[in-house]
Amino acid sequence: MSAPIQETRFQRALVLLGIVVLAFNLRPAAVSIGPVLDEISDGLGMSPTETGLLTTLPVLCFATVGALAPRIAAALGLHRTTFAALLLVSGGLAVRPQTDGVASFLVLSFVALAGMAVANVLLPSLVKLHFPDRIGLLTALYSTSLALGLTSASVLTVPLSGEDPDGVLDWRHGLVLWSLTALLAALPWIALLRHDRRTPGTPATFGAGAVARTRIGWLMAVFFGFQALQAYSIFGWTAQVFRDAGFGADEAGLLLGATTAIGIPISFVIPAVTARARDPRVVLTVVMAFYPVGYLGLILAPADLPWLWAFALGLGTCTFPFILTLIGMRSRTPAGTAALSGFTQSVGYLIAVVGPFGVGALYGASDGWALPLAVLMALCVPQYLVGLAAARPAYVEDQIDAGRG
Secondary structure: OOOOOOOOHHHHHHHHHHHHHHHHOOOHHHHOOHHHHHHHHHHHOOOHHHHHHHHHHHHHHHHHHHHHHHHHHHHHOHHHHHHHHHHHHHHHHHHHHHOOOHHHHHHHHHHHHHHHHHHHHHHHHHHHHHOOOOHHHHHHHHHHHHHHHHHHHHHHHHHHHOEOOOOOEOHHHHHHHHHHHHHHHHHHHHHHOOOOOOOOOOOOOOOHHHHOOOHHHHHHHHHHHHHHHHHHHHHHHHHHHHHHOOOOHHHHHHHHHHHHHOHHHHHHHHHHHHHHOOOHHHHHHHHHOHHHHHHHHHHHOOOOOHHHHHHHHHHHOOHHHHHHHHHHHOOOOHHHHHHHHHHHHHHHHHHHOHHHHHHHHHHHHHOOOHHHHHHHHHOHHHHHHHHHHHOOOOOHHHHHHHHHO
16 A cells, blocks of 8 residues: 655645535536426426436446546646546536527536546545545545535425526526535635646556456446446436325425435445445445335335335445445555546446436336336346455455466
């Protein structure tokens, strides 16, 4: 493991602040769409295919742009790249609600999500570089902040939207406000630009091709893909499931908020528990047991105990802080973390692309939610089996060196 870089207390505090506010802004671009999806679709005249593409854009963007993040950071510097990513998030979120065209709305959404994808990949590297001996704690902090941002976007987008003069929900106003939080999050990174370091430990000194030749790389990527498929299907469609069950936009948004809110305290606990656990597979087993509870509830009685189903699904999605912690635990250096993070997330999100789009297609074909929810529940089985294998001790650098030998 690399030695910590020498920093003053103020510099470390500034990096910590930058990481926390960055994480807060890594989900609103994607999640704020769900509670007002009907209004966006109607307002822009979207077809069902275009609406499905909008819900799929986050994972599609993560799969394509996220793979480039380590190379961009190697060329520009880790901190400069992070700052530029936040500017993309803020700019895309600010401009997209102003457009009336479907194509321009999708393109600007892609711009914002591109920034989100780059920063998403680089976060574990920032932690590994600045806090190599505090991976569990720092992962807990930033994954909790990420969950806060996710929940805020789920719960507050509808109330912040207000109504236009005709009494119609003003979804454009609700969406644009998240550009302001991203712009504020960029401020600490201005001071960190000259703090950037182009050392061998910061950029990726080996690429995705090297990680692709390792067993741990593929196990991590496939598990990440399954968990992202589940999460973005839930974030993209759960509000609509509740709306179709008879709940209004406000109630559906609150229920989606409950799904994401439960992740706030759990996201703080899981990384520390995972990092200290003798066997992380126990943590994985407990978390994944909640998925079938939520899915069965939504299939059989969505309107009877909606808060229970919402909380259960939210607990299941806490496989995300679990895999984030494993990325740091399955690499020895910041370079290894960057390469493993980039490969894991890019390949993983490519797998996850079929989730939100597939759920929408199954819903349209079956004219109901039973089939798509049953498929998501069935996919928990391979996700769990791959997760068990990924949780066994291994280091990506060791497997790369073994492959070279």
